Amino acid sequence: MVSVDVSDAVVAVRARTRSGEPACCTECGQLSEWCHSRYARRLVDVTLAGRPLRIDLSVRRLYYENTTCPKTTFAEQIPGLTVRYQRRTPRLQRLVEDIAVVLAGRGGSRMLRILNIRLSRVAVLSQLMRVPLPPLVTPRVLGVDDFALHGGTYGTLLVDATTRLPLTLWEGRDAEQLGRWLRAHPGVEVACRDGSLTYRQGITAGAPEAVQVSDRFHLWQGLSRRVQDIASAHRGCLPAALPPVSEDDRPPAEETTENAVAGSRAGRHAQSLFEAVQALTRTGRSHSSVARELGLDRRTVGKYARARTWQEVVRRPPRKPSTLDPYLDYLRQRWDEGQHSAKILHEELQTKGYLGHYQRVKMAVAPLRRGLPIDEPRERPPSPREAARWITTHPHRRSLHINERLPRLLEHCPELKLTHDLVRRFATMLDNRDAAPLPGWLSDLAQSGLAPLAGLAGALHEDRHAVAQGITTPYNSGVNEGRITDVKLQKRIMAGRASVSLLRHRVVLIAHLRRRHADRPTMAPR
Secondary structure, three states, X not given: OEEEEEOOOOEEEEEEOOOOOOEEOOOOOOEEOOEEEEXXXXXXXXXXXXXXXXXXXXXXXXXXXXXXXOOOEEEOOOOOOOOOOOOEOHHHXXXXXXXXXXXXXXXXXXXXXXXXXXXXXHHHHHHHHHOOOOOOOOOOEEEEEEEEEEOOEEEEEEEEOOOOEEEEEEEOOOHHHHHHHHHHOOOOOEEEEOOOHHHHHHHHHHOOOOEEEEOHHHHXXXXXXXXXXXXXXXXXXXXXXXXXXXXXXXXXXXXXXXXXXXXXXXXXXXXXXXXXXXXXXXXXXXXXXXXXXXXXXXXXXXXXXXXXXXXXXXXXXXXXXXXXXXXXXHHHHHHHOOOOOHHHHHHHHHHOOOOOOHHHHHHHHXXXXXXXOOOOOOOOOOOHHHHHHHHHOOHHHOOHHHHHHHHHHHHHOHHHHHHHHHHHHHHHHHHHOOOOOHHHHHHHHHOOOOHHHHHHHHHXXXXXXXXXXXXXXXXXXXXXXXXXXXXXXXXXXXXXXXXXXXXXXXXXXXXXXXXXXXXXXXOOOX
């Protein structure tokens, strides 16, 4: 029997189960028809026409006729409608759990409020933590990587590289915890990781039979960082990448411009810092000691210590091309003719098709008022990061601009040329998946005379077996990197305040939720 009561606030459905139907015991599953009494259950379901739906259900309590069962009476359950100790229908409960997994506490509460379902953020988080994690199956190929948890604290994420699903995560990145997890879940055959000594020791202790694979991306990333360190140490060679400038093409007021930079606030600041850092480092003091005395960052001290002149460290970003560039010659001509009003010059340029703002014209003629030439766009030497990117980029993927400048830079700097040759040899090994030249390459790396490359050679030599597997096998940590991006997304959604247990629940459950919805067949269009 069903009756419906519609009010302004809620839709109430009153229902009653049939008296003659047998019900199944919740303990052992045996049927019974002997009614003891009835009682009312109030259930909440998903909204109907935008209104909350309440179900007032009258169910029976029945005697249990099996003497071996510890139960005396039991309440009947309606499949698909009721669950023991639950005031929500299974459909509403799944909706609440899915929203909690996707949006967490406050966001989930707001989304449920839009659906006219009132739950606090604490209740949403409570429902999320009650969802059981899927059973953990030991993977054949395991991915291990770390991620920043908060501040200087890091966590460890384990991923099944075959199914691409996260397994678990925890705070810290120590070898003992990883080894303990591997011993509790035997069966891992391949373990993909970065070059971390901690993870190497943990895998060796927990799964000594597993093949360790040093990730190709991390190998290339480590080499690229060393290339940038070398380019920073030889930043004085970087202007050689620019095309040669003849004396006729040199701006006549170059010295005046340099004097103007020296007289500026940024120039005076750079000059004073350069003199102070150079004076202290010449006495043999370390960069950290100089940084503490001057109140600077250690990297800033290193930059000023490596520079030969203060002009190398002064901040003079190149002027970007603008819509006024085609009219600079006209501005010089009119200025020489005696027209010094920026407003009138702007009106004249508008008649010639200039669509820019007056303020840009005013800024363009400002150097002319000080007796300086118009600041035309000029090419700057590449930064150490740009030079490193030129060296590590595949020759077929370099632009024409790089192909013109890189040979000049390498011809001028033997150290960068040697670095370029070593990088290309390693790239060839990765492309061909051939680790046979690895021992010779490591030997040349150690004997290169470049400290960053020599240090890298020592680290790779200790891990040479995993490096060889990373070069030759198709296994890598790409799945881990994608999952770590997802972990960062979940942290941002929760404003970084999530505990490790809550973060683990969300990361694991949301991956399975996406997989479940992705596997659902879509309805064919009519």
